[in-house]
Amino acid sequence: MSESPRSADDIAALTEKIKSESAFVDAVLREVQKVIVGQRTMIERVLIGLLVQGHVLLEGVPGLAKTLTLTTIARVLRLSFGRVQFTPDLLPGDLTGTSIWDPIERRFEPRKGPLFANLLLADEVNRAPAKVQSALLEAMQERRITIGTATFELPRPFFVMATQNPVEQEGTYPLPEAQVDRFLMKTVVGFPTRAEERQIMERMTEGHEAAAEHVVGPEELERASACVKSIYVDDKIKRYLVDLVFATREPAEVGGGKLKDLAPLIAYGASPRASISLNLAARAHAFLQHRAFVTPDDVKAIGLDVLRHRVALTFEAEAQEVKPDDVVRRVFEAVPVP
Template sequence: MNHKILALKKELSKAVIGQENMIDGLLIGLLCDGHILVEGVPGLAKTTTIDALSKAIGLDAKRIQFTPDLLPSDIIGAQIYNPQDHSFSIKKGPLFTHLLLADEINRAPAKVQSALLEAMQERQITIADETFKLDKPFLVMATQNPIEQEGVYALPEAQLDRFMMKIVVKHNAEDEELTIMRKVANQSFEEIQTVLSLEALQELQEALKDIHIDEALERYMIQLIAATREPVRFGLEALEPLIMFGVSPRASIDLYKASKAHAFLKGKTFVSPSDIASVIHKVLRHRIVLSYEARAKGIQSDEIITKIIETLPIP
């Protein structure tokens, strides 16, 4: 593994116990300039992880708690009138940052979600008649609580598609939770040191271009994507009534980039089928639109992805 990545993960481990899945997902997002959707109950170190990552790289980090009464101006900023000299000035909102934790994004109304997701896509924000470019990197980690479904505004498929990956965060193992309990009770967490500069991060992002993917694996990725749209063509007739819509072309782009980043994190110079298998659920699970039949049977998109992987031959 790259020594810079090793140093970064070691620093994060001072504040975050376990949760390798979420940490690796965030690092892949940083390397690929992609946004991450995290689903998990409260208390699983989501805020702690963002704060630790920002300190370890020396980046700005902000958190927005989304609520039903939030307005777009609360997150992007607004034009403020000064009555003393009858002038207007721009007050920038919390979206102007490097790392943003968008907590419980599905609690905000559609117009606020749209304001955030437009900034995610365009990497710029317009306030009044002025347009401001967002600093690089700009990574959004949005969270959803899978338990509370009252008073929420579900993200439409077109907006979900803008997230590179969806990570499902589980509770820590018992030994990890024991360590957390002791460290929090005794306030024995070590201080996070900055171990990676912004310039070094940009060098790591450039290094991804040198990760090799064989053409056979590239075609394999395209077939995996196509199988969500035309399952019958790949001998997956049983999946046909379970999928309302397959994934978009963004999915193939993100699968390609995430596979390269995963290989890079593992210290490899090339992508192998195991790298694709490690990220494909995260890249596709929020993009497959399940049919009413699938929902009625309690079938999850992860099960469909697993079936596709098991059926298609690995080159």
């Protein structure tokens, strides 16, 4: 990682570099939105995940173009795509692959599973038992898989978009908080607007479907990912990030007791992964805006998605129908902005 710039000339030079390296972003968004109507936030979150090599957990009802979004982005970025429908009878080997006996060679040969793709959609991840979820999350963390006695590196980039259906909870296995923490962001996908829904209906029923074209490939994405790490984060912004995370752990200490009432509602706050994720996601958000430095607005833009799944609430909070989103919003309101 390059040294943080300290002079106006350094920042000016870095700005030119970021503008050049991020030029493809607008073209990617334009191509994706030829196919996807609305859902700009979901598209940007996928791009942020790809840029910082993080993974995204989506929560939303079926039919909101999650699969189509990922397949379209894969096409635009020339990346391989895999999809796994998680079910209660799924086995870890169904994800990772298994060893198959070759009667001619008289030995076991590894047969790779669907995890060996650049972009993987793990659909309804909470429908599979814990051992399957663990296999997925281990692959996400280690970026390598062992099949039999052979270990294989996963392709680069490797990005997982896992989905959860918030409505149907019967027959599900909720992801443990410690494992959910491995996701860079948790994004809630909402319904389209009236205008967007009409446009979707017309496209799908009147033959107006469009096809997205290739824009860049894995090499350009890898270069952009390295470039994101050079985006400047001022010490004041770093302090702001840490203050936000600590406010979820010690709410009574914030702003002269502004969040004192949250203390009995939070079982435990965000882990150090939250600080790292806020920093990385804010850098990537600045990159999408063609900016060489992070502002508080970048942090606010991605803050809810980074923190909502990292704050565990007490039974008292559940009794009061307080949601993690409510707590995180209060934190952002109370912590002073630099």
